[in-house]
Amino acid sequence: MSAKDGGVEEEQQQEQEQVQEEQVVNPWEVSAKQGGKIDYDKLIDQFGCQRLDKSIVDRVHRLTSRPPHIFLRRGVFFAHRDLNEILDAYERGEKFYLYTGRGASSEALHVGHLVPFMFTKYLQDAFKVPLVIQLTDDEKCMWKNLSVEESKRLARENAKDIIACGFDISKTFIFSDFNYVGGTFYENMVRINKCVTYNKAVGIFGFTGEDHIGKISFPAVQAAPSFPSSFPHLFSGKHNLRCLIPCAIDQDPYFRMTRDVAPRIGFHKPALIESSFFPALQGETGKMSASDPNSAIYVTDSSKDIKNKINKYAFSGGQDSIENQRKYGANLEVDIPIKYLGFFLEDDAELDYIRKEYGAGRMLTGEVKMRLIELLTELVERHRRARAAVTDEMVDAFMAVRPLPNMFA
Amino acid sequence: MSAKDGGVEEEQQQEQEQVQEEQVVNPWEVSAKQGGKIDYDKLIDQFGCQRLDKSIVDRVHRLTSRPPHIFLRRGVFFAHRDLNEILDAYERGEKFYLYTGRGASSEALHVGHLVPFMFTKYLQDAFKVPLVIQLTDDEKCMWKNLSVEESKRLARENAKDIIACGFDISKTFIFSDFNYVGGTFYENMVRINKCVTYNKAVGIFGFTGEDHIGKISFPAVQAAPSFPSSFPHLFSGKHNLRCLIPCAIDQDPYFRMTRDVAPRIGFHKPALIESSFFPALQGETGKMSASDPNSAIYVTDSSKDIKNKINKYAFSGGQDSIENQRKYGANLEVDIPIKYLGFFLEDDAELDYIRKEYGAGRMLTGEVKMRLIELLTELVERHRRARAAVTDEMVDAFMAVRPLPNMFA
Numbered sequence: 001m002s003a004k005d006g007g008v009e010e011e012q013q014q015e016q017e018q019v020q021e022e023q024v025v026n027p028w029e030v031s032a033k034q035g036g037k038i039d040y041d042k043l044i045d046q047f048g049c050q051r052l053d054k055s056i057v058d059r060v061h062r063l064t065s066r067p068p069h070i071f072l073r074r075g076v077f078f079a080h081r082d083l084n085e086i087l088d089a090y091e092r093g094e095k096f097y098l099y100t101g102r103g104a105s106s107e108a109l110h111v112g113h114l115v116p117f118m119f120t121k122y123l124q125d126a127f128k129v130p131l132v133i134q135l136t137d138d139e140k141c142m143w144k145n146l147s148v149e150e151s152k153r154l155a156r157e158n159a160k161d162i163i164a165c166g167f168d169i170s171k172t173f174i175f176s177d178f179n180y181v182g183g184t185f186y187e188n189m190v191r192i193n194k195c196v197t198y199n200k201a202v203g204i205f206g207f208t209g210e211d212h213i214g215k216i217s218f219p220a221v222q223a224a225p226s227f228p229s230s231f232p233h234l235f236s237g238k239h240n241l242r243c244l245i246p247c248a249i250d251q252d253p254y255f256r257m258t259r260d261v262a263p264r265i266g267f268h269k270p271a272l273i274e275s276s277f278f279p280a281l282q283g284e285t286g287k288m289s290a291s292d293p294n295s296a297i298y299v300t301d302s303s304k305d306i307k308n309k310i311n312k313y314a315f316s317g318g319q320d321s322i323e324n325q326r327k328y329g330a331n332l333e334v335d336i337p338i339k340y341l342g343f344f345l346e347d348d349a350e351l352d353y354i355r356k357e358y359g360a361g362r363m364l365t366g367e368v369k370m371r372l373i374e375l376l377t378e379l380v381e382r383h384r385r386a387r388a389a390v391t392d393e394m395v396d397a398f399m400a401v402r403p404l405p406n407m408f409a
Numbered sequence: 410m411s412a413k414d415g416g417v418e419e420e421q422q423q424e425q426e427q428v429q430e431e432q433v434v435n436p437w438e439v440s441a442k443q444g445g446k447i448d449y450d451k452l453i454d455q456f457g458c459q460r461l462d463k464s465i466v467d468r469v470h471r472l473t474s475r476p477p478h479i480f481l482r483r484g485v486f487f488a489h490r491d492l493n494e495i496l497d498a499y500e501r502g503e504k505f506y507l508y509t510g511r512g513a514s515s516e517a518l519h520v521g522h523l524v525p526f527m528f529t530k531y532l533q534d535a536f537k538v539p540l541v542i543q544l545t546d547d548e549k550c551m552w553k554n555l556s557v558e559e560s561k562r563l564a565r566e567n568a569k570d571i572i573a574c575g576f577d578i579s580k581t582f583i584f585s586d587f588n589y590v591g592g593t594f595y596e597n598m599v600r601i602n603k604c605v606t607y608n609k610a611v612g613i614f615g616f617t618g619e620d621h622i623g624k625i626s627f628p629a630v631q632a633a634p635s636f637p638s639s640f641p642h643l644f645s646g647k648h649n650l651r652c653l654i655p656c657a658i659d660q661d662p663y664f665r666m667t668r669d670v671a672p673r674i675g676f677h678k679p680a681l682i683e684s685s686f687f688p689a690l691q692g693e694t695g696k697m698s699a700s701d702p703n704s705a706i707y708v709t710d711s712s713k714d715i716k717n718k719i720n721k722y723a724f725s726g727g728q729d730s731i732e733n734q735r736k737y738g739a740n741l742e743v744d745i746p747i748k749y750l751g752f753f754l755e756d757d758a759e760l761d762y763i764r765k766e767y768g769a770g771r772m773l774t775g776e777v778k779m780r781l782i783e784l785l786t787e788l789v790e791r792h793r794r795a796r797a798a799v800t801d802e803m804v805d806a807f808m809a810v811r812p813l814p815n816m817f818a
Contacts, residue, residue, distance in 0.1 A: 138599050145603075148596045178599075182591020187557045190547050190587075193623030194554070198607075201622050213610050214602030217626035 025250050026206060028143065030277060037284045040078060040249075040276055047252050049079045049274065056080070059087055064126035070346050071119045071275065079249055081259065082271040086244050090127065095408045096242040097235070098123055099225045099270070101134035104151070104158035105144050110296035111379065112278025115343065117165040119275070120246050124171060130234060130407035133162060134225050135176040142214040152178050159395050161299060164386035167398075171407045173234060174398040177221055185230040188265075189220040195261040196220075204253050222251075223258040226270035233401050243270040248277060279339055281313040299384065303377045310337070310373050311366075318358070318365035329361035330368075337365070337372045344375055434659050435615060437552065439686060446693045449487060449658075449685055456661050458488045458683060465489070468496055473535040479755050480528045480684065488658060490668065491680040495653050499536065504817045505651040506644070507532055508634045508679070510543035513560070513567035514553050519705035520785065521687025523792065524752065526574040528684070529655045533580060539643060539816035542571060543634050544585040551623040561587050568804050570708060573795035576807075580816045582643060583807040586630055594639040597674075598629040604670040605629075613662050631660075632667040635679035642810050652679040657686060688748055690722040708793065712786045719746070719782050720775075727767070727774035738770035739777075746774070746781045753784055 023038055024031050032038045044051055052075075061068050071077050086096055100120045102113070124131050135158060141151035155176040162174065181189070198216065201207060207216055226243050228235035235241055245255060252274060259269040280295040294313050297306055317335030319325040332338050332355055345351045354371065357363035432447055433440045441447045453460055461484075470477050480486050495505055509529045511522070533540050544567060550560035564585040571583065590598070607625065610616060616625055635652050637644035644650055654664060661683060668678040689704040703722050706715055726744030728734040741747050741764055754760045763780065766772035 138595075141599055142603055148600065178596055180591075181595045182589075186547075186590045186595075187587055189626075190550055190623055191557065193626055194551055194621050196622050197619050198616065198622055198625060199618035202618070207607065209608035209611070210606050212603050213605050213607055213625050213629070214599055216607060216622050217598075217602055217629070220622070220626070 026253055027250055030250050038277065043249060044079050047079075047249070047256070049081050049249075049252065049272065050083075052078050052080045052083065052273065056083060056087075059084075060126075063087060063090060066126055069119055069122040069126075071115065071122075071343070073348075074342055075276075076115065076343060077119060077246070077273050077275045079274040080272055081255070081274075082269060083244070083273055086242055086271045089242055094242070095129055096127070096244050096271075097129055097228065098127075098131040099134070099243050099245050100131070100247060101136060101222070101225070102158055102162065103136040103139045103143075104154040105140045105146070107154065107157055108298045108300040109158065109161045110278075110298045111344075111376065112296065113161075114165065114299070114383065115275060115278055116246055116248060117162055117167075121165050121167055123244070123246060123273075124168060128408065129171070130404055131167065131172045132225055132231060132234070133167075133172065133174040134222070135159060135174065136218075136222065138177040138181070138221060139218055141178075142212070142218065148178065152176060156395060159399065160387055160390040161383070163390045163394060163398055164383055166386070169394075169398055171404055172398060173231065173402075173404065174395075175401075176399070179399070180401070181221065184232050185224050188224040188227050188230050191265045192220040192223050192258070192261050193217075195264050196257060201257075204257050219254055219257055222254045223261065226255070226258045226262070227265075227267045229267075233403055234407070239266075240268065242268050244273065245270050246273045247275070249274040250277070278343065279336060281309060281315065281336060283315040283334065283336060284339060297376055297380065299380055299387070301380060303373075303381070306377050306380060307373050310369050310376070314340070314369060314372070316365045316369075318368075319361075322364065325364055326361045330358045330363075330365065332359050335368075337368045340372055341368070341375065344379060345371075435662055436659055439659050447686065452658060453488050456488075456658070456665065458490050458658075458661065458681065459492075461487050461489045461492065461682065465492060465496075468493075469535075472496060472499060475535055478528055478531040478535075480524065480531075480752070482757075483751055484685075485524065485752060486528060486655070486682050486684045488683040489681055490664070490683075491678060492653070492682055495651055495680045498651055503651070504538055505536070505653050505680075506538055506637065507536075507540040508543070508652050508654050509540070509656060510545060510631070510634070511567055511571065512545040512548045512552075513563040514549045514555070516563065516566055517707045517709040518567065518570045519687075519707045520753075520788065521705065522570075523574065523708070524684060524687055525655055525657060526571055526576075530574050530576055532653070532655060532682075533577060537817065538580070539813055540576065540581045541634055541640060541643070542576075542581065542583045543631070544568060544583065545627075545631065547586040547590070547630060548627055550587075551621070551627065557587065561585060565804060568808065569796055569799040570792070572799045572803060572807055573792055575795070578803075578807055580813055581807060582640065582811075582813065583804075584810075585808070588808070589810070590630065593641050594633050597633040597636050597639050600674045601629040601632050601667070601670050602626075604673050605666060610666075613666050628663055628666055631663045632670065635664070635667045635671070636674075636676045638676075642812055643816070648675075649677065651677050654679050654681045656681065656683060658683040659686070687752065688745060690718060690724065690745060692724040692743065692745060693748060706785055706789065708789055708796070710789060712782075712790070715786050715789060716782050719778050719785070723749070723778060723781070725774045725778075727777075728770075731773065734773055735770045739767045739772075739774065741768050744777075746777045749781055750777070750784065753788060754780075 023033050025043055057068050057072050060072065089096065098120060100116055120131060135155040137151040137155040140146055141148055159174050201216060201219065205219065224230045228238050228241040255270060255272055262269045282295060294309060297309060315336040317331035319328050338355060341351055341354065354363065354368060358368050432442050434452055466477050466481050469481065498505065507529055509525055529540060544564040546560040546564040549555055550557055568583050610625060610628065614628065633639045637647050637650040664679060664681055671678040691704060703718060706718060724745040726740035728737050747764060750760055750763065763772065763777060767777050
């Protein structure tokens with residue numbers, strides 16, 4: 001090999017190969033080890049969070065006097081930080097607030113995007129607590145190189161999808177960073193930023209010197225809603241209110257930083273309840289990608305789109321011929337229709353039945369896909385009807401900076 | 410030398426010595442080469458700004474039909490960027506706006522702090538243009554490790570001193586970052602941040618990995634007021650309005666960054682008019698230091714304080730005995746009373762007379778100091794009376810987010 005061919009380029013290639021040997025999970029990249037799936041057990045160890053085990057699910061059941069959400073029962077939300085402390089406080093009669101969010105980078109959400117919002121609505125209803133939803137239009141403006149105006153427009157469009165998930169307007173404040181950053185929210189950003197060195201931020205987020213300083217400024221924006229004083233119109237005088245954040249586990253780095261900072265500036269550490277990723281149609285190697293329309297079912301897809309995508313792209317664990325399927329059965333571990341049914345088919349008995357029959361070869365891929373198509377079409381149609389009913393006035397109402405008089409009732 | 414004695418510490422010492430061999434001028438440090446004075450010619454070359462020569466002073470005289478301010482005549486404001494473009498536009502009948510600011514790190518201002526405000530008031534009166542004054546309470550909270558509350562309190566206290574300089578409330582908006590950051594101001598911060606890599610920021614500001622990320626987030630806050638859309642209540646629809654920034658030259662790095670970014674986000678580059686530093690009583694090796702009360706005359710000093718400080722600490726270029734002074738005369742180049750008179754003694758003929766007599770040994774240090782004591786006592790008394798008349802309601806009025814209906818009249 002000549003010097004001309006090697007050197008820097010070769011080193012870069014080696015680095016890339018090294019990266020692919022380990023899974024990468026951070027707010028901007030989710031990729032499994034080459035050819036593999038995300039190893040969630042390893043992620044729990046790596047991040048230092050806790051597994052959400054059956055005893056906590058049972059405790060939630062007991063405390064809320066309602067059956068735990070399907071995403072809890074099925075382990076979609078599988079990890080947490082200090083959830084027991086939130087439940088301890090709740091048991092003592094203390095309330096808390098929920099904080100979740102979304103970076104609005106595309107017009108249409110896919111069904112995976114609905115997962116945290118469906119779950120957050122359940123938490124709001126079950127615990128009867130207020131909720132703040134952050135639309136990080138500033139983040140998308142910076143990472144996706146969208147204009148400020150386009151980012152703000154997308155945030156409003158996404159707000160309609162979020163509202164369509166059924167949140168209680170008397171307990172919910174939705175805000176976009178471009179419309180809300182300022183006041184005590186900005187004060188908290190400064191307090192947070194004072195506690196994090198650049199080196200520390202690099203350790204958490206992997207920034208490089210070629211990243212723009214907007215990226216380095218952003219973590220404080222996502223951290224600030226974890227502290228009640230960022231919302232004086234909601235939590236004035238409630239400095240000690242605890243915060244619970246439902247989110248996908250790729251957001252954990254933001255809140256590791258937040259939790260590290262919190263006691264140093266006089267706040268509770270926010271608690272977290274964290275989900276796995278909704279897999280792409282092509283297989284469970286990462287999150288669905290908004291940039292590949294065939295990797296996901298969108299809430300704007302027609303029933304025909306859904307049927308075509310599931311039949312054509314949903315990775316099957318079934319055998320390559322009817323004979324072999326009857327003989328060997330399907331590999332449920334890699335089968336995407338089975339995964340998707342696990343997210344959305346509420347009836348445990350039916351899901352068990354399908355798993356058993358399909359795994360034993362008595363059911364064919366086409367039949368399982370047909371059930372999934374039916375289920376997703378229903379879900380998407382229901383969402384579309386709900387979204388069509390969301391008016392601009394409702395968006396304004398949810399996003400109005402206002403008190404929520406009976407938010408704990 | 411053993412390994413134990415040398416190594417890292419020795420290297421650090423060598424680095425420090427190297428630093429002292431060059432002058433350092435940035436927003437947080439002003440220090441001359443060891444034992445020397447700030448070399449302003451070198452600074453102009455190093456920063457790439459332009460010398461403010463007599464032709465520009467004459468042009469300002471002609472355009473404003475009033476004698477140029479003493480700080481212009483005497484070269485206190487000695488450098489600029491694109492001032493001619495502002496004057497070209499002004500001559501064509503276009504207006505502009507002024508932007509200056511202050512980081513409120515201490516209760517009391519010293520007389521050097523008044524320099525940019527006295528000059529800015531002159532510019533406002535002479536050109537009849539609006540003015541925005543930024544109080545960077547967030548900066549001081551982050552750099553001086555003050556609490557948010559204390560920083561905000563100091564900003565309000567300093568606002569009173571600034572208002573006492575006589576600004577026209579119908580043309581002046583004073584804001585503190587903690588009270589104002591948000592809305593289009595925050596949008597502009599994001600636009601700016603997107604254009605500056607961390608490496609670039611390190612090149613301009615000298616950040617290290619151990620600096621907290623608040624420092625890295627701050628330059629955009631100081632840059633944003635350079636763009637009219639950061640003040641929608643003032644400049645709505647005036648996207649093309651030019652901005653002129655009077656400031657001390659240590660602030661140049663912020664505006665080099667701003668000027669680099671401006672055309673990329675669709676704004677004019679702000680123009681600058683930059684002053685030298687007001688020297689410490691002990692000699693002209695840097696700025697006055699708020700941390701050493703004997704290095705400066707404060708606007709809160711009594712006439713007795715002023716007399717004592719000038720007599721005791723003001724570095725004299727006079728000879729060590731009356732006989733020698735009569736024989737050799739004073740070294741005006743290093744004489745602080747002469748420097749201070751150059752800032753504040755408006756009468757050119759009197760200043761010339763003092764310089765000539767003192768330099769020739771016909772005047773003694775004590776006589777020159779007596780004249781300076783008289784002048785500064787007058788200045789400080791006048792300021793104190795004006796400040797005492799500034800009520801909390803006036804501060805609220807100057808800081809109210811409001812339109813300025815006749816700001817160009």
